Amino acid sequence: MKRDTRLVEGGRRKDWTHGIVNPPIFRASTCLFESYAALRAGIANPDADLFYGRRGTPTHWALREALRELEGGAGTWLYPSGMAAITASILAFARAGDRILVTDSAYEPTRHFCDTVLKAMDIETVYYDPLIGADIAGLLDARTRLVLTESPGSLSFEVQDLPAIAASAHAAGALVLLDNTWATPLHLDALALGADVSIHAATKYIVGHSDVMLGTATANDRAWPRLKRMATALGLTVSADDAWLALRGLRTLGVRLARHETNAIEIANWLKARPEVARVLHPALPDCPGHDIFRRDFTGSCGLFSIVMRGGDEDAIAAFIDGLEHFGIGFSWGGYESLILPADPARVRSATRWQAEGPLLRLHIGLEDPADLITDLEAGLARFRRAGGG
Ligand SMILES: Cc1ncc(COP(=O)(O)O)c(C=O)c1O
Numbered sequence: 001m002k003r004d005t006r007l008v009e010g011g012r013r014k015d016w017t018h019g020i021v022n023p024p025i026f027r028a029s030t031c032l033f034e035s036y037a038a039l040r041a042g043i044a045n046p047d048a049d050l051f052y053g054r055r056g057t058p059t060h061w062a063l064r065e066a067l068r069e070l071e072g073g074a075g076t077w078l079y080p081s082g083m084a085a086i087t088a089s090i091l092a093f094a095r096a097g098d099r100i101l102v103t104d105s106a107y108e109p110t111r112h113f114c115d116t117v118l119k120a121m122d123i124e125t126v127y128y129d130p131l132i133g134a135d136i137a138g139l140l141d142a143r144t145r146l147v148l149t150e151s152p153g154s155l156s157f158e159v160q161d162l163p164a165i166a167a168s169a170h171a172a173g174a175l176v177l178l179d180n181t182w183a184t185p186l187h188l189d190a191l192a193l194g195a196d197v198s199i200h201a202a203t204k205y206i207v208g209h210s211d212v213m214l215g216t217a218t219a220n221d222r223a224w225p226r227l228k229r230m231a232t233a234l235g236l237t238v239s240a241d242d243a244w245l246a247l248r249g250l251r252t253l254g255v256r257l258a259r260h261e262t263n264a265i266e267i268a269n270w271l272k273a274r275p276e277v278a279r280v281l282h283p284a285l286p287d288c289p290g291h292d293i294f295r296r297d298f299t300g301s302c303g304l305f306s307i308v309m310r311g312g313d314e315d316a317i318a319a320f321i322d323g324l325e326h327f328g329i330g331f332s333w334g335g336y337e338s339l340i341l342p343a344d345p346a347r348v349r350s351a352t353r354w355q356a357e358g359p360l361l362r363l364h365i366g367l368e369d370p371a372d373l374i375t376d377l378e379a380g381l382a383r384f385r386r387a388g389g390g
Pocket residue numbers: 081082083084107154179181182201202203204213214215332333
């Protein structure tokens with residue numbers, strides 16, 4: 001089955017939907033058993049049917065099944081945020097005394113978790129150059145339990161050679177986790193390319209409307225039992241309402257993403273020709289580190305990329321972004337609306353050095369008409385120039 005068909009049909013089992021199109025929102029804590037015998041049967045196999053709210057209801061099962069099928073995994077778990085999906089996935093495999101390798105381009109709160117919580121648990125984190133590829137073999141040793149990848153990287157968008165990293169990691173007995181949020185389940189076949197766990201901040205494109213926090217992790221046969229054991233041991237669950245909204249978002253992911261992609265590429269190319277912009281870090285554009293790997297492994301892009309400005313201080317950046325009419329200033333991305341965010345990768349790099357011609361701005365291109373966005377950016381760049389940038 002092709003992915004667009006899976007997006008529409010996944011998880012719509014008749015015994016969960018009762019014959020209507022969308023699974024209803026089953027909110028539950030207590031589930032009642034018919035008899036003592038049914039209770040005992042439930043305890044023996046709690047996955048078989050409704051058991052207790054924390055284990056999920058048909059609303060959760062429908063979303064989990066749709067994602068599991070899309071990613072070709074053995075199982076999917078749902079988490080209260082993308083961050084929770086990342087931390088619980090690491091905790092599923094790393095133990096005291098272990099070492100983990102984490103890409104230097106990881107999402108900042110992921111680094112924070114490694115540098116604080118994991119450190120206190122005597123789990124060592126070694127950061128590596130996101131473009132390391134097969135040379136990661138030189139960093140792997142008997143204590144290395146897992147390699148965390150994020151492709152493309154947060155803020156700087158380096159595309160990682162997942163198959164090469166996975167081949168080295170697996171040869172050394174380590175698992176590979178991927179923060180696959182940017183590609184969504186549609187644009188990178190993460191498990192087939194070597195990841196053992198594909199993690200998504202569903203908060204972004206899967207939900208798609210900037211109104212729910214949710215994370216997902218889908219694992220292959222090897223990783224699923226431990227991933228699930230840790231998620232249930234930690235008591236991680238999400239509300240049925242949030243699962244339902246994510247499932248609603250998932251159905252239209254393909255068409256939304258296609259529009260985000262074309263809008264973003266149009267704007268990225270326009271920005272590339274502007275004298276105020278030194279570099280456009282968009283994996284689909286040749287300037288982006290790892291662009292060849294993007295062309296080899298990814299089937300498309302999304303609305304998120306960065307630009308490096310040519311000069312300009314904080315005041316010039318403020319002049320640029322404060323007057324924008326169609327771009328909100330805010331965290332997160334993946335909703336239908338455009339956003340802009342100044343960020344400094346230098347603060348969150350330790351294995352590599354961030355060198356730039358000026359400040360970095362991360363843009364999320366929404367579903368507005370790109371002509372309006374370009375007019376807005378053009379006026380912003382004029383303000384940036386007047387304030388001494390460019
Ligand atoms: C690449 C990436 N991974 C994970 C997360 C965390 O997701 P959440 O905000 O749902 O915790 C984010 C959030 O911005 C992100 O950009």
